[in-house]
Amino acid sequence: MSSTEFVQQTVNALSLGSIYALVAVGLAMVFSILRLINFAHGEVLMLGAFATYFYVDAGVPFVLATVGAVATTVAVGMAMERIAYRPLRGAPDVALLLTSLGVSIAVQNGASLWFGATPRAFPTPDLISEARVIAGVRITGTNLMTIGIALAVMALLTYFVTRTSLGTQMRAAAENLQAAQLMGINTTTVIVTAFIVGSALAGIAGVLWGARVGRIEPLMGFIPVLKAFVATVIGGFGSIPGAVLGAFALGFGEIFLVALLPDDLTSYRDAFVFGALILVLLVRPQGILGSTEPEKI
Amino acid sequence: MTDANADATLSLQNVEVAYGAIAAVKGISIEVAPGELVALVGSNGAGKTTTLRTISGLLRPRAGRIRYGETDLIRLAPHRIVAHGICHAPEGRQIFGTLTVRENLMLGTVRRPDRRDAAAIGADLDQVFSYFPVLRERLGQTGGTLSGGEQQMLAIGRALMAKPRLLLLDEPSLGLAPVLVDRIFAVIAQLKAAGTTILLVEQNARKALQVADRAYVLETGRVVLTGPAAALAANPDVERAYLGGVS
Numbered sequence: 285m286s287s288t289e290f291v292q293q294t295v296n297a298l299s300l301g302s303i304y305a306l307v308a309v310g311l312a313m314v315f316s317i318l319r320l321i322n323f324a325h326g327e328v329l330m331l332g333a334f335a336t337y338f339y340v341d342a343g344v345p346f347v348l349a350t351v352g353a354v355a356t357t358v359a360v361g362m363a364m365e366r367i368a369y370r371p372l373r374g375a376p377d378v379a380l381l382l383t384s385l386g387v388s389i390a391v392q393n394g395a396s397l398w399f400g401a402t403p404r405a406f407p408t409p410d411l412i413s414e415a416r417v418i419a420g421v422r423i424t425g426t427n428l429m430t431i432g433i434a435l436a437v438m439a440l441l442t443y444f445v446t447r448t449s450l451g452t453q454m455r456a457a458a459e460n461l462q463a464a465q466l467m468g469i470n471t472t473t474v475i476v477t478a479f480i481v482g483s484a485l486a487g488i489a490g491v492l493w494g495a496r497v498g499r500i501e502p503l504m505g506f507i508p509v510l511k512a513f514v515a516t517v518i519g520g521f522g523s524i525p526g527a528v529l530g531a532f533a534l535g536f537g538e539i540f541l542v543a544l545l546p547d548d549l550t551s552y553r554d555a556f557v558f559g560a561l562i563l564v565l566l567v568r569p570q571g572i573l574g575s576t577e578p579e580k581i
Numbered sequence: 582m583t584d585a586n587a588d589a590t591l592s593l594q595n596v597e598v599a600y601g602a603i604a605a606v607k608g609i610s611i612e613v614a615p616g617e618l619v620a621l622v623g624s625n626g627a628g629k630t631t632t633l634r635t636i637s638g639l640l641r642p643r644a645g646r647i648r649y650g651e652t653d654l655i656r657l658a659p660h661r662i663v664a665h666g667i668c669h670a671p672e673g674r675q676i677f678g679t680l681t682v683r684e685n686l687m688l689g690t691v692r693r694p695d696r697r698d699a700a701a702i703g704a705d706l707d708q709v710f711s712y713f714p715v716l717r718e719r720l721g722q723t724g725g726t727l728s729g730g731e732q733q734m735l736a737i738g739r740a741l742m743a744k745p746r747l748l749l750l751d752e753p754s755l756g757l758a759p760v761l762v763d764r765i766f767a768v769i770a771q772l773k774a775a776g777t778t779i780l781l782v783e784q785n786a787r788k789a790l791q792v793a794d795r796a797y798v799l800e801t802g803r804v805v806l807t808g809p810a811a812a813l814a815a816n817p818d819v820e821r822a823y824l825g826g827v828s
Contacts, residue, residue, distance in 0.1 A: 466659060467743070
């Protein structure tokens with residue numbers, strides 16, 4: 285691999301890892317507090333991409349449309365929490381997991397019904413998608429945008445989680461929900477906040493995924509959420525830094541496998557990804573940054 | 582926080598609590614008046630911790646009434662109960678191990694109306710450090726790196742940062758070395774002298790009866806004895822059952 289190609293692939297891997305990270309953080313945040321693996325998270329991403337499409341279709345400029353799309357996914361996430369998950373507060377984890385699968389299937393099918401199953405072209409403006417040559421390396425604007433936005437979002441998120449009172453309350457609730465309640469932390473506020481933040485990140489990821497793949501369709505949320513799930517498991521489920529780390533590990537693994545493997549093996553990319561997952565689970569079941577603390581009853 | 586609760590009495594009337602089909606508390610009635618230090622003593626499984634968890638809203642009673650002044654606590658979520666000035670330092674410390682000592686302490690303030698008043702919060706932090714000077718040195722460390730005794734101090738300090746009108750202390754001496762037990766009880770006596778109302782749950786009945794004004798003795802979910810702490814400490818039945826007396 286030439287050094288130019290190496291830089292190109294690195295940028296590509298960072299970009300893919302960025303999207304996985306945005307999705308994985310939302311999964312990890314909700315899981316850490318509710319012990320819920322929210323499979324419907326991928327559908328929030330899908331709705332973010334479709335909302336952008338429809339706003340642009342209605343004549344809204346692209347950048348404004350993406351802002352509207354994120355607002356839409358936040359509303360969707362809050363509705364999911366209120367309608368599907370809040371009534372199950374205190375129910376066994378399995379009930380929550382099955383509900384999230386149900387929500388996922390319902391939203392996928394609703395979207396297929398209303399939007400049609402035919403893929404649509406995602407309306408990324410040429411100004412963003414076209415490639416630029418920087419220091420002899422061709423880099424697409426989409427990749428640069430993805431990395432830039434993900435970095436900015438992660439910086440904001442870090443500030444929120446570590447420096448604000450609500451962020452500290454979230455970390456406390458994630459560690460010990462009952463002790464958090466005894467300190468006067470309103471668990472509903474904290475849970476709704478996790479859904480708001482997670483859904484906003486999923487909405488952003490939906491826009492970036494749409495721009496990356498170029499097409500959007502109602503089932504598009506499945507693959508990113510599955511990869512994000514793998515990323516959170518690799519990083520240590522429920523740990524936000526772990527989710528980011530796992531996401532970039534996965535992004536790099538995928539991109540460089542494809543770049544290095546002979547052409548006739550690249551279609552086995554996902555087999556390698558899930559093989560890596562099995563290996564991590566065998567060697568370190570709690571993930572890279574996961575704690576070994578036994579589950580509290 | 583309402584001023585109607587400024588000198589509120591906590592009163593439990595015929596409270597029953599069950600875990601599924603198993604009754605843990607079978608109709609107990611308890612009162613804690615403002616300024617009092619009341620102890621709940623009794624052996625393991627007597628229902629002491631269940632009683633505290635029910636007062637702070639983590640458990641719903643199956644029957645009975647819990648009132649704090651004019652307020653019916655049974656209808657309230659735990660964070661609303663904290664807003665009424667009742668703070669619970671739970672059994673087993675349950676400090677946040679991944680958060681710093683400062684963050685743990687500041688979490689105590691989330692329901693305080695004056696939580697943005699830096700001067701008031703700073704003064705209360707200083708007050709906590711006057712009880713537990715070691716916490717000042719540990720401010721930047723995560724809770725999980727503290728020793729067991731320091732964690733207990735943090736658990737009490739965190740509850741004190743809520744500026745509680747009524748402090749619920751669950752087994753503050755559990756698992757601590759004797760010198761630390763003495764230290765914790767000295768602070769409890771100081772808190773009482775400062776006018777804090779305290780409901781103290783303890784297996785160490787001797788220590789509890791030394792600091793308390795009154796006490797209730799619980800046995801398998803029922804109050805079997807109650808009275809002034811000094812009288813209970815002198816009671817031969819209590820002595821035999823809970824104070825390790827040989828007479």
